[in-house]
Amino acid sequence: MTQSHLPGDPDPIRRRDFLLGIAATGLGAAGGRSVEKGADPDPDVVDLETLRAASRLSGLAFTDEELKAALDDLRREWPRWRTSAGLPNGVAPTLGRVDAPCAREPSSWKPSRELDDDIADEEASGPLHYQPAYVLAHRIRKGEITSLALTRHFLERMKRLDPKLLCVVTLLEERALAQARAADADLAAGRVRSALHGVPWGVKDLFSVPGAPTTWGAAPFEHQVLDETAEVVARLDAAGCVLLAKLSTGALAMGDRWFRGRTRNPWNLEQGSSGSSAGPASATAAGLVGFAIGTETLGSIVSPCTRCGTTGLRPTFGRVSRAGAMALSWSMDKAGPIARSIRDAELVLEIIAGADPKDVDTVARDFASEVAKPLAEIRVGRVDLGGRGRRDAEAYERVLKEIDALGFRTRPVTLPRPDRRMMAILDVEAAAAFDDITRDGRVRELTAQGPGSWPRIFRAARFIPGVEYVQACRMRTALKARMREAMAEIDVLVIPSYAQGILLTTNLTGHPTVVMPRRAGAGRSISFVGRLWGERNLARLAHAWQTSTSYHRARPNL
Numbered sequence: 366m367t368q369s370h371l372p373g374d375p376d377p378i379r380r381r382d383f384l385l386g387i388a389a390t391g392l393g394a395a396g397g398r399s400v401e402k403g404a405d406p407d408p409d410v411v412d413l414e415t416l417r418a419a420s421r422l423s424g425l426a427f428t429d430e431e432l433k434a435a436l437d438d439l440r441r442e443w444p445r446w447r448t449s450a451g452l453p454n455g456v457a458p459t460l461g462r463v464d465a466p467c468a469r470e471p472s473s474w475k476p477s478r479e480l481d482d483d484i485a486d487e488e489a490s491g492p493l494h495y496q497p498a499y500v501l502a503h504r505i506r507k508g509e510i511t512s513l514a515l516t517r518h519f520l521e522r523m524k525r526l527d528p529k530l531l532c533v534v535t536l537l538e539e540r541a542l543a544q545a546r547a548a549d550a551d552l553a554a555g556r557v558r559s560a561l562h563g564v565p566w567g568v569k570d571l572f573s574v575p576g577a578p579t580t581w582g583a584a585p586f587e588h589q590v591l592d593e594t595a596e597v598v599a600r601l602d603a604a605g606c607v608l609l610a611k612l613s614t615g616a617l618a619m620g621d622r623w624f625r626g627r628t629r630n631p632w633n634l635e636q637g638s639s640g641s642s643a644g645p646a647s648a649t650a651a652g653l654v655g656f657a658i659g660t661e662t663l664g665s666i667v668s669p670c671t672r673c674g675t676t677g678l679r680p681t682f683g684r685v686s687r688a689g690a691m692a693l694s695w696s697m698d699k700a701g702p703i704a705r706s707i708r709d710a711e712l713v714l715e716i717i718a719g720a721d722p723k724d725v726d727t728v729a730r731d732f733a734s735e736v737a738k739p740l741a742e743i744r745v746g747r748v749d750l751g752g753r754g755r756r757d758a759e760a761y762e763r764v765l766k767e768i769d770a771l772g773f774r775t776r777p778v779t780l781p782r783p784d785r786r787m788m789a790i791l792d793v794e795a796a797a798a799f800d801d802i803t804r805d806g807r808v809r810e811l812t813a814q815g816p817g818s819w820p821r822i823f824r825a826a827r828f829i830p831g832v833e834y835v836q837a838c839r840m841r842t843a844l845k846a847r848m849r850e851a852m853a854e855i856d857v858l859v860i861p862s863y864a865q866g867i868l869l870t871t872n873l874t875g876h877p878t879v880v881m882p883r884r885a886g887a888g889r890s891i892s893f894v895g896r897l898w899g900e901r902n903l904a905r906l907a908h909a910w911q912t913s914t915s916y917h918r919a920r921p922n923l
Contacts, residue, residue, distance in 0.1 A: 411436070411443075413433060413436060416432045416435060417432065419828060420432065423827065425803075426806070431820075432824075434816075434821055434824070434825075435824040435827070438816075438821060438822075438825040439825055439828055442825075445786045452839050452840065459696065459838050459839075459842045460696070460838055469720060484500055484503055487918065488706070488918075491920070493515065493518060494518065494522055495652045495705070495920050496705075497705050497706045497708065498561055498656045498712070499560065499706075499712055501515060502561045502562055502564050505562065505563040506552065506557065506562065511545075511549050511563075512546075512548040512549050512552075512563030512564075513542065513545040513549055515563070515564075516544075516545040516565050516607050517542075517545075519609055519653060519654060520609060522653055523536065523648075523654075526651055526653060529629060529634055529923075530631060530638075530647050530648070531625060531626050531628050531629060532612055532629070532643065532644035532647040532648045532651070533567075533612060533613070533644065533648070534580055534610070534611045534612065534623070534625075534644070535577050535578055535580075536610050537574070537577060537608055537611065540576075541607050541608060541609045544605075544606075544607045544608065545563065545565075545607045548562060548563040548605045548606075548607060549563070551605060557605075558603065558604050558605030559605055559606070559712075559715075559716055560715070560716075561604060561605075561606055561655070561656075561709075561712055561713065562605035562606070563605055563606070563607065564606055564655040564656070565606075565607040565608075565609045565654055565655050566601065566606050566655050566656050567608070567610045567611070567653070567657045567658075568595075568597070568610075568612060568645075568657065569611075569612055569613075569614050569642050569658060569660055570582060570611040570612060570644070571614055571618060572595035572597060572598055572658065572689055572700075573591035573594065573598075573690070574594065574595070574598055574608070575592050576590070577590065577611060578590055578611075580611075580623075582613060582614040582615055582624065583616040583617050583624060583810075584616075585802055593689050594689060595689025596686035596687075596689055596721050596724070597658055597686065597687075597689070597700055598689070600716055600717050600719070601658075601713075601716060601717065604716045606716075610648075610653075610654075612644025612645050612647075612654075612657060613625075613628045613644030614640065614641050614642065615628075615640035615641040615643055616811050616812060616819070617693065617799065618640075618641040618665060618691065618693045619640065619641055619813070620640045620643075620813070621637040621638045621639055621641070622637070622812055623643075623812075628640070628644055628647050630650075630672055630673055630887065631650045631651040631887075631923055632650070632673065632886060632887040636672070638669050638673055639668040639669040639672035639673075641665040641669075642659025642660060642670075642703060645658065645659040646659065646669030646670055646672065646675050646703050647669070647673055649673070649675045649703050649704060650673040650674055650887070652920070655709075656703065656709050656710070657702070657703045658700060658703070658717070659677065659701065659703045660687075660698060660699065660701075661679050661872065662693050662694050662697045662699070662791065662872065663697065663868065663869065664868050664872070666678075666701055667862055667868060667880045670880045671880060671882075671887075671888065671889070671890035674887035674888070674917075674919065674921075675703050675704065675705065676704050676705065676706055676707050676710055676879070676880070676881050676882075676911070677701065677702070677704075677710070677878075677879070677880045678701050678702050678704075678713075678714060678877070678878075678879050678900070678904070679699055679877060679878045679880075680699060680701050680714060680718065680877050681876065681877045681895075681900065682697075682699055682726065682875030683728040683875065684730070684732070684898070685700045685701060685714070685719075685727070686717075686719070686720075686723065686724040686727050687699075687700055688723035688724045693791075693795050693798055694790065694794040694795055694798070695794055695798075696790065696794065697790070697791060697794070697873070699872075699875075700717070702717070706911065707879055707881065707904055707907040707908050707911050708908055710904070711900070711904040711908075714900060715732060718730075718732040719732070730898060735898070735901045736901060737901035737902045738902055740771075740905055740909055743857060743906050744776070744854065744857070745768060745773045745776070745855060745856070745857050745858075745859060745906065746776055746777070746852075746854075746855035746857070747776070747777060747778065747860070748777070748778055748858070748864065748865060749777060750861070757861060760861075760884075761861055761864075763883075764859065764891050764910075765859065767910060767913065768859060770913070771910065771913060776854070776855065778851055778855060780848075780851050780858075780867065781848055782866050782870075783844060783866045783873060784840050786833070786836070786840060787837045787841055787844070787869070787873055788837075789829055789833055789834050789837040790834065790838060790841065792822050792829065793829055795822065796822065796823045796826035796827060799823055800823075803820075803823045803824065803827075808820045841873050841874075844873055844874060848871075849897075852894075856899060856903075856906075857893050857894065857895055857899075857902060857903055857907075858893070858894040858895075859891065859892075859894075860891075861892070862890045862891065867892065867894065874897075875897060876894050876895065877894070877895045877897070877898075877899060877900050877903055878892050878893065878895070878903075879892065879903055879907045880892050881911055881916070881917060882916045882919070883916060884916055885915075885916050885918075886919050893906060893910075
């Protein structure tokens with residue numbers, strides 16, 4: 366039998382003997398109090414000594430204060446664990462894809478005559494830095510401005526405004542200028558690499574770029590340099606886009622606070638930008654980049670886009686490679702564009718979508734060959750907000766009337782409600798992803814240490830029973846089936862961004878979502894949810910509504 370050393374013990378002991386010892390001394394039942402066979406466990410029976418013993422078994426070194434905090438968190442979850450999942454025996458857990466990795470697919474973009482068509486006058490007006498990325502690309506192709514001049518303009522603006530916004534982690538000035546010169550040279554030689562050729566952009570600092578720090582927003586990784594080009598960055602490089610900077614993320618992809626401070630909302634500098642794609646949303650809203658790449662596990666595109674008044678496109682899970690990006694939850698992480706319009710976001714998705722053998726969850730689907738339905742044939746769903754506040758209900762009805770004015774008749778949809786026990790999926794996967802810093806104590810260097818912070822979550826997740834994690838994955842399988850049924854008769858669901866648990870539901874099921882401002886300015890959004898792999902229909906309807914309302918054209922006063 367394999368022997369294990371426990372911290373502080375001079376002699377090796379057998380793991381099974383250690384477990385038997387716990388049972389014999391009553392540590393598993395709080396200092397001798399027993400649990401009647403077959404009875405529900407009492408949360409008060411699990412005490413500090415229980416967690417000390419469990420920590421020793423796992424080779425963990427937590428302080429008593431840290432264990433007390435974990436105990437508080439676990440006791441709050443205990444009532445949920447005592448409730449049966451109520452699933453038939455045949456429901457398997459969702460544990461990720463198990464088929465062989467796909468071959469790498471090139472970017473979906475193909476040259477088209479449409480590149481130079483359909484530029485609305487109102488989109489092409491105002492300062493360059495606030496114009497949509499597709500308009501900037503049009504100007505570059507037409508010779509109205511060079512990529513180099515545009516890059517210098519954005520770099521100057523970034524240097525001037527970042528002290529207010531705190532959205533830039535690392536400025537990549539030399540790299541950007543070299544890329545801009547190369548983009549101009551390609552154009553002079555008749556080579557157009559993509560619909561966004563020459564446009565400057567920024568990337569959330571979860572993605573690796575050789576020679577630059579990849580900090581993940583966290584003090585323990587402030588000086589981390591990874592010798593890898595993230596797949597998303599490589600695809601945008603190949604598309605002739607110009608990477609200006611690595612943009613801030615809340616520490617380890619939570620919130621808008623990172624090791625230098627808090628990223629600000631350009632509309633209200635007293636307010637944080639929300640997160641965790643804090644820098645991408647702030648920089649895009651402030652006109653520091655043409656577009657940005659963010660990520661979402663549970664709200665990290667939707668939330669900052671809502672706060673900053675930008676447009677986000679969170680693709681179907683598996684549409685975009687996450688290779689070279691920090692992992693938080695392997696089964697929930699997604700990467701997608703943050704832009705000033707849905708047209709921009711769709712063009713970015715054409716570049717970054719595609720299978721990648723370095724990310725086993727990506728799926729081989731040719732995004733370029735996927736065609737949206739004619740606008741009039743797109744079926745639109747709505748929900749009943751029930752007892753939601755009057756102002757929220759009125760705002761939602763206003764959006765539905767705007768959609769009706771486009772010629773649609775929305776139909777009612779009843780959504781499944783997510784069980785909060787499925788949060789164990791994120792908590793356990795995140796704790797596994799950062800087990801090393803939990804074990805060696807670097808997690809204590811993170812700024813946030815209170816309730817709901819990663820350090821608390823990582824420690825508490827160590828004591829979540831394995832059965833509960835698998836049950837949560839099985840609940841997820843059932844949720845996916847119910848969501849497919851709910852979406853069966855519609856192509857796009859229009860819903861307030863935080864109504865009826867839609868944020869948790871769609872992040873668990875992988876459904877694509879577009880988030881857009883629902884009024885001029887920032888702080889209020891509407892979400893359009895598509896069917897799995899239905900980004901084309903989703904973008905077509907979103908574009909029709911967005912251009913008819915023009916809420917997205919409002920700009921902060923900086």
